[in-house]
Amino acid sequence: MNNTINRRAWFKSALAITGGLTLSSTFTNQLLAAPVSHAEGNFIPLLNEKLVRLGSNENPYGPSPLARKALAEATAEFNRYTFELVQEFKKVLADKEGVSPDHILVVNGSSETLCLTGMALALEGGAVLSAFPTFRSLMDYAEKLHARWDRVDVDDYHKHDLDALAAAVKPDTRLMFLCNPNNPTGTVIEGKKYLDFCQEMSKKTLVFSDEAYLEFLEPDEQQSAVELVRKGHNVMVSRTFSKVYGLAGLRLGYAIAQPDVIKKISKYQMGPVINQAGLAAAKASLNDVAFAKLTRSKNNEALNFFQQYLDKKGWFHGQSRTNCVLFPAPKDGKTILAETMKRGFQIRVWDFQGKEWCRVSIGTLNEMKAFVKAFDEVVG
Numbered sequence: 001m002n003n004t005i006n007r008r009a010w011f012k013s014a015l016a017i018t019g020g021l022t023l024s025s026t027f028t029n030q031l032l033a034a035p036v037s038h039a040e041g042n043f044i045p046l047l048n049e050k051l052v053r054l055g056s057n058e059n060p061y062g063p064s065p066l067a068r069k070a071l072a073e074a075t076a077e078f079n080r081y082t083f084e085l086v087q088e089f090k091k092v093l094a095d096k097e098g099v100s101p102d103h104i105l106v107v108n109g110s111s112e113t114l115c116l117t118g119m120a121l122a123l124e125g126g127a128v129l130s131a132f133p134t135f136r137s138l139m140d141y142a143e144k145l146h147a148r149w150d151r152v153d154v155d156d157y158h159k160h161d162l163d164a165l166a167a168a169v170k171p172d173t174r175l176m177f178l179c180n181p182n183n184p185t186g187t188v189i190e191g192k193k194y195l196d197f198c199q200e201m202s203k204k205t206l207v208f209s210d211e212a213y214l215e216f217l218e219p220d221e222q223q224s225a226v227e228l229v230r231k232g233h234n235v236m237v238s239r240t241f242s243k244v245y246g247l248a249g250l251r252l253g254y255a256i257a258q259p260d261v262i263k264k265i266s267k268y269q270m271g272p273v274i275n276q277a278g279l280a281a282a283k284a285s286l287n288d289v290a291f292a293k294l295t296r297s298k299n300n301e302a303l304n305f306f307q308q309y310l311d312k313k314g315w316f317h318g319q320s321r322t323n324c325v326l327f328p329a330p331k332d333g334k335t336i337l338a339e340t341m342k343r344g345f346q347i348r349v350w351d352f353q354g355k356e357w358c359r360v361s362i363g364t365l366n367e368m369k370a371f372v373k374a375f376d377e378v379v380g
């Protein structure tokens with residue numbers, strides 16, 4: 001897509017073809033990874049597969065060249081189950097993380113880790129605790145099995161309020177979920193402060209560190225809580241190949257935790273077989289350092305452009321270090337969703353503190369340039 005005009009012309013012709021076909025609300029939920037606001041719950045998007053996807057924090061540059069090559073080479077084995085391959089990959093990951101293989105669980109996308117952990121913990125009763133807003137899947141699963149979700153609002157800068165989180169731990173808190181960098185705010189709890197906090201909290205409850213966006217930080221800033229797992233603390237780390245590695249559609253992730261925790265959650269996994277394509281691509285991606293670097297630098301360029309746009313408008317946003325930004329919706333959320341979609345862009349609207357917020361994922365620089373033009377039209 002070169003410019004907004006072309007996109008609009010395309011959109012008009014697409015509308016003519018589909019006759020304004022709308023999606024079902026079930027499909028809407030899938031498309032939007034479950035609504036996170038009243039605006040999304042009431043919004044039925046138009047069928048438009050050419051949308052610029054600024055709604056799911058995907059990597060617009062992936063998969064990496066090495067992953068593509070590995071996939072092509074692996075196809076001949078796609079008729080086989082992956083019993084041995086999973087064990088091999090577990091060993092690769094264990095070596096990378098400095099733990100033993102029984103500290104690792106390989107999963108079909110880190111959503112599986114969130115689901116398994118939410119279920120396993122909720123079955124013991126009690127509560128899960130997290131900042132709000134954050135990536136809510138684990139807590140949603142826990143709530144479905146009747147656990148309580150205790151939330152602590154992020155602070156005025158959209159950062160985790162660590163004192164308030166510490167104070168919110170109760171005798172029945174089974175797990176504290178921390179997303180660092182956080183989705184949807186993009187904010188980070190920096191290095192040593194993060195590790196000190198996780199270590200302290202792990203004396204009271206299991207600390208879950210969702211590090212889906214860790215690789216968006218520069219390598220010398222990537223402070224993973226895996227260091228605490230290595231030292232034997234009650235900490236669990238979740239990683240994914242969906243973001244910087246650009247493999248969202250291949251569903252590959254892993255968890256790192258003490259072996260008893262891995263055993264507890266893996267009881268609920270569908271089986272020991274992980275998808276073969278994902279394994280091949282993920283293994284190759286780990287070696288594609290150049291691609292991760294390219295993603296980081298292109299994302300930073302587009303992120304800076306977009307955050308500067310928000311600054312010029314005088315709209316608040318947390319300091320994002322990942323591939324999404326959250327800012328107050330300048331108009332009502334449903335209108336924003338409909339009008340941005342009409343102009344060819346998919347974004348998200350969140351509810352927080354009685355207000356509506358736009359979460360925009362960072363696409364390519366050209367996509368972001370086209371988006372701000374469209375957004376200006378939408379919000380007047």
Ligand SMILES: Cc1ncc(COP(=O)(O)O)c(C=O)c1O
Nearest residue numbers: 109110111135183212240242253
């Ligand atoms: C913080 C966070 N964790 C986990 C996930 C799930 O990712 P996946 O299941 O693709 O690994 C996402 C997806 O957006 C996310 O933002």
